[in-house]
Amino acid sequence: MTAQLPYATLHEIFSRFQASEPEPKGELNHTNAYTLLVAVALSAQATDIGVNRATARLFEIADTPAKMLALGEEALIEHIKTIGLYRNKAKNVMKLSEILVRDYGGVVPSSRAALVSLPGVGRKTANVVLNMWWRIPAQAVDTHIFRIGNRTGICPGRDVDQVERAIEDNIPAEFQQHAHHWLILHGRYICVARKPKCGACIIADLCHSEDKTI
Structure with missing residues (x-):
């Protein structure tokens, strides 16, 4: 080393x-903390360009956890099926959206511990959100x-x-x-x-x- x-x-x-x-x-397109969280979660084993292409239309119609839940998993899959591991990622996005609505009033938490407790959100994803949205030097x-x-x-x-x-x-x-x-x-x-x-x-x-x- x-x-x-x-x-x-x-x-x-x-x-x-x-x-x-x-x-x-950062090179992932987003409009708020939620779309940033989703974009970063989708970017695992995928390029930022590919994620941006897939989410361009998605984030116009589902830029909050409640809107994502209303959209539904199958419709989400149609938007992100060009991204690797899209089915598993779609399940995680729906689950984390449900948790955000149920436990956090639809607001993305600014705590690393809370973020990593969400499905499909690891430490790296949490740190990106903390850094880019809340300007915490993670x-x-x-x-x-x-x-x-x-x-x-x-x-x-x-x-x-x-x-x-x-x-x-x-x-x-x-x-x-x-x-x-x-x-x-x-x-x-x-x-x-x-x-x-x-x-x-x-x-x-x-x-x-x-x-x-x-």
């Missing part, structure tokens, strides 16, 4: 990320962050929980709010899995990767 980069290096890395994109955004570790965290030494860890703790424990507090977005975007477009685009990387001189293509 790659060694953790020192604080001064991390500060310089995230200063560059911030200068390049001061307000990074760190959602996906495959991109896990890969580049270990490749570069920004946030190394043997599993996603260790990588999440490495972000929280080592990345300067001033960058915590947007840290996972900067890392996801960097991993998605620059520090890609098979052949990282080091020639276009703004932190190439700072990372510890042995896979550099420069």
Whole structure:
């Protein structure tokens, strides 16, 4: 496992990320906390582009838990059947919508514990919602962050929980709010899995990767 980069290096890395994109955004389309929750839950083992395509019409007619329940599971399936695992995801969306209406007055809770208790909602999904909607500096570790965290030494860890703790424990507090977005975007477009685009990387001189293509 790659060694953790020192604080001064991390500060310089995230200063560059911030200068390049001061307000990074998630790429899943949503209009409120509920549609964000549903979109993130649907995005497991699917691309953001595919989810956005499937939810474009869905969220026009079902942007609250009550409306989703009124729509019904079979109609939901028709909207999301291009997404992987769509039947299981449809069941989870209907179940979590029922719980939100029954137990939370139709409002998505701002508690991680409450969120992860919902069907189909894991820690990563909960952290995305907490970060993007309530601006709580929660760190959602996906495959991109896990890969580049270990490749570069920004946030190394043997599993996603260790990588999440490495972000929280080592990345300067001033960058915590947007840290996972900067890392996801960097991993998605620059520090890609098979052949990282080091020639276009703004932190190439700072990372510890042995896979550099420069």
